[in-house]
Amino acid sequence: MTDIEAAIRDAFEHTDYDLGDVAVNRRQVRVPVLQEGADPDALRAVIEEALGADAVVAATVTTETIDGEDAIGTVVSFQHRP
Numbered sequence: 001m002t003d004i005e006a007a008i009r010d011a012f013e014h015t016d017y018d019l020g021d022v023a024v025n026r027r028q029v030r031v032p033v034l035q036e037g038a039d040p041d042a043l044r045a046v047i048e049e050a051l052g053a054d055a056v057v058a059a060t061v062t063t064e065t066i067d068g069e070d071a072i073g074t075v076v077s078f079q080h081r082p
Contacts, residue, residue: 004029004051004080011050017043020066020073024080031076032066038074047076055081 005022008031012019020032033043040061048056059078066073 007050008047011046015042015046017046027080027082029078029080033074033076034066034071036063036072036074040074040076043074043076047078051080057081 002024004024008022008029009019016035017038018034020034022032023030031043031047043061044056044059047059057079059076062075062077063072064075065071066075
């Protein structure tokens with residue numbers, strides 16, 4: 001587990017959101033949230049608090065299937081700036 005993934009998981013432990021498999025590929029980060037219709041601003045705020053607002057670049061929030069399942073969830077994708 002990367003430091004980024006650990007920081008995100010730790011931050012979401014204290015929320016009502018459940019995470020799928022957080023993926024980190026170089027500087028691209030994908031955070032699947034299992035709840036459909038999760039509040040995009042709240043998700044960004046949790047991630048920015050965990051990593052620092054300057055470290056989260058070009059965040060997008062989409063609704064899509066999670067982990068190849070039939071379940072629909074919310075996904076936050078962004079680039080991480082060290």
